[in-house]
Amino acid sequence: MPGKWVSVYALYTLILYPAYLSPLASIPNAHWSVPFSRFWILKVRFERRENATLAAVHERLRKGGKGYHGVVRTGPAELSVDGLEGVRVVYSGGGRGGGGWGKGVWYGVFDNYGVPCMFSSKNTAEHSARKRLISHVYSKSFIQSSEVARAQAKEILYHRLLPALINEGGADVQGREPHGVDMYSIFMAAAMDFIAAYVFGIDYGTNLLKDKGYRDHLLEMYKARNDYGIYDQELTWLTGFCRKIGIPFCPGWVDDANRELGEWCKRLCAAKAESSESSGVTGNDNSCVVWNALVSGLEKEAEANGKDSILYPTTLSNMRLSVTSELFDHVLAGQETSGLTLSYLSWRLSQSPQLQAELRTELLGLTPNMQSTNSNAGVARMPDPKQLDSLPLLHAVLMETLRLHSPIPGPQPRESPRQGSQIGPYTVPGGVRVAAMAYTLHRDEDVFPDPEKWDPTRWLSSHAGDEEIKMRNRQFWAFSSGGRMCIGSNFAMQEMKLIVAAIYSNYTTHIVDDEGMAQQSDGYTGRPKKERLYVRLEKVV
Numbered sequence: 421m422p423g424k425w426v427s428v429y430a431l432y433t434l435i436l437y438p439a440y441l442s443p444l445a446s447i448p449n450a451h452w453s454v455p456f457s458r459f460w461i462l463k464v465r466f467e468r469r470e471n472a473t474l475a476a477v478h479e480r481l482r483k484g485g486k487g488y489h490g491v492v493r494t495g496p497a498e499l500s501v502d503g504l505e506g507v508r509v510v511y512s513g514g515g516r517g518g519g520g521w522g523k524g525v526w527y528g529v530f531d532n533y534g535v536p537c538m539f540s541s542k543n544t545a546e547h548s549a550r551k552r553l554i555s556h557v558y559s560k561s562f563i564q565s566s567e568v569a570r571a572q573a574k575e576i577l578y579h580r581l582l583p584a585l586i587n588e589g590g591a592d593v594q595g596r597e598p599h600g601v602d603m604y605s606i607f608m609a610a611a612m613d614f615i616a617a618y619v620f621g622i623d624y625g626t627n628l629l630k631d632k633g634y635r636d637h638l639l640e641m642y643k644a645r646n647d648y649g650i651y652d653q654e655l656t657w658l659t660g661f662c663r664k665i666g667i668p669f670c671p672g673w674v675d676d677a678n679r680e681l682g683e684w685c686k687r688l689c690a691a692k693a694e695s696s697e698s699s700g701v702t703g704n705d706n707s708c709v710v711w712n713a714l715v716s717g718l719e720k721e722a723e724a725n726g727k728d729s730i731l732y733p734t735t736l737s738n739m740r741l742s743v744t745s746e747l748f749d750h751v752l753a754g755q756e757t758s759g760l761t762l763s764y765l766s767w768r769l770s771q772s773p774q775l776q777a778e779l780r781t782e783l784l785g786l787t788p789n790m791q792s793t794n795s796n797a798g799v800a801r802m803p804d805p806k807q808l809d810s811l812p813l814l815h816a817v818l819m820e821t822l823r824l825h826s827p828i829p830g831p832q833p834r835e836s837p838r839q840g841s842q843i844g845p846y847t848v849p850g851g852v853r854v855a856a857m858a859y860t861l862h863r864d865e866d867v868f869p870d871p872e873k874w875d876p877t878r879w880l881s882s883h884a885g886d887e888e889i890k891m892r893n894r895q896f897w898a899f900s901s902g903g904r905m906c907i908g909s910n911f912a913m914q915e916m917k918l919i920v921a922a923i924y925s926n927y928t929t930h931i932v933d934d935e936g937m938a939q940q941s942d943g944y945t946g947r948p949k950k951e952r953l954y955v956r957l958e959k960v961v
């Protein structure tokens with residue numbers, strides 16, 4: 421008899437409830453099996469085809485018309501949302517139930533040294549307290565007027581980036597045939613040098629543009645870290661269990677790479693901590709803007725609230741590692757995203773000499789412009805950041821690259837608040853994993869016609885109406901949105917514009933070997949298949 425009741429209970433909990441009675445049962449399924457099991461979505465994820473698959477599901481349902489409200493069920497307690505309404509509810513706390521959409525265990529892999537950083541912190545209130553400490557130094561007005569950021573950019577662009585293009589064989593040098601430079605590697609290095617300088621000061625940051633050997637090693641280690649994170653994110657219980665009983669679930673070299681990267685950042689922090697540099701010296705490229713803001717913010721918080729602070733358990737009680745964990749995240753988050761965007765931008769521009777010529781004309785209108793000529797050789801000329809930011813074509817090529825080749829195209833999962841929420845007509849109970857993707861938002865044909873085409877004119881008022889451009893800006897999601905939106909977006913935009921301006925004011929680029937660039941990986945981050953891009957640089961005179 422008990423066997424009968426067990427069967428009834430199993431039938432109810434495994435079949436009837438999830439498929440017919442759960443509040444999620446009225447949401448269209450991405451696959452018939454999703455109410456009962458995660459098997460389908462895990463398979464799609466591990467085969468690295470989640471973005472394209474979910475985009476096709478949303479597209480099919482949208483075209484079907486009736487009954488589609490931008491929400492698709494992807495697992496027993498998982499949803500995928502597409503469209504601005506879902507994004508507003510999940511990422512900006514709109515709709516019934518308001519805020520409280522937090523991050524779940526999925527982001528635990530971004531804890532460094534076992535200590536959370538802002539990016540991985542789960543509790544919304546704690547996250548806001550962390551963000552408040554440093555968000556001012558990442559604001560657009562602060563960055564545009566920062567003499568420190570300007571001095572650091574000048575050093576990196578003129579004394580590292582432009583020389584590296586020549587040294588690494590990409591640029592014409594009299595008497596030498598250029599064989600092409602790996603711009604992917606160069607851009608990764610430039611992005612790291614920029615963010616590391618802003619965090620630690622120029623001397624205590626990195627110099628990967630010069631140190632190609634360590635750059636290659638670092639990129640290899642980073643790759644290992646990225647490729648295996650998915651196991652911990654999706655099979656958390658299994659990987660935890662395997663660790664407990666001593667069974668390795670990923671190759672030893674992955675753990676070694678993670679450990680070495682962690683030690684590398686600890687060394688950067690230790691060197692900074694031991695330095696005698698005083699904070700905030702105007703115009704001194706050795707000022708460590710983010711370090712100063714974070715450390716002084718935490719010290720003030722400790723003084724004001726001590727053990728009562730919301731940051732005490734995870735951060736103030738373990739200051740040194742917490743600071744290291746936070747800054748480690750900034751340098752890694754700031755490197756790959758900007759490096760990928762610049763690589764795709766350069767790849768696209770290299771296919772269009774005409775567009776390069778138009779961009780150069782625009783760049784040479786800067787006062788001063790960044791062209792180095794025989795008469796101004798060796799003079800580092802820095803444009804006004806506001807003027808640089810207002811160049812329409814430069815902005816358009818960057819926005820279009822971030823749209824079509826978003827460095828984070830994949831799902832950004834959040835957990836519905838305990839009290840539940842409402843997305844469109846659907847009631848979503850607490851604890852459901854819900855995610856939107858830049859990949860689908862950026863391919864909405866109504867907003868971006870012919871979405872697979874890289875077309876910067878979509879962003880130009882000379883080619884598109886004001887309302888169209890406004891609509892595109894609203895749908896643009898490369899940096900996410902709401903309280904957990906990218907803190908580095910303004911820094912990234914300025915740094916990338918400076919790098920593009922420095923290169924394209926002086927060179928025309930031609931593709932030598934772009935194998936793999938067209939195959940951007942399908943996952944949380946989108947990297948080109950071969951992780952390299954060889955171009956030849958021709959000096960413009």
Ligand code: HEM
Nearest residue numbers: 538539750753754757758828832899900904906907908912
């Ligand atoms: C092209 C450049 C960049 C892109 C496209 C980008 C994109 C993003 C996205 C989509 C998120 C949200 C991810 C999620 O919630 O899963 C994010 C968060 C974040 N990004 Fe960026 N990012 C860029 C550059 C940077 C830079 C330069 C920094 C350096 C500080 C940075 C630091 C962060 C941090 C700390 C967060 C977590 C913010 C929070 O939780 O409040 N990013 N970024």
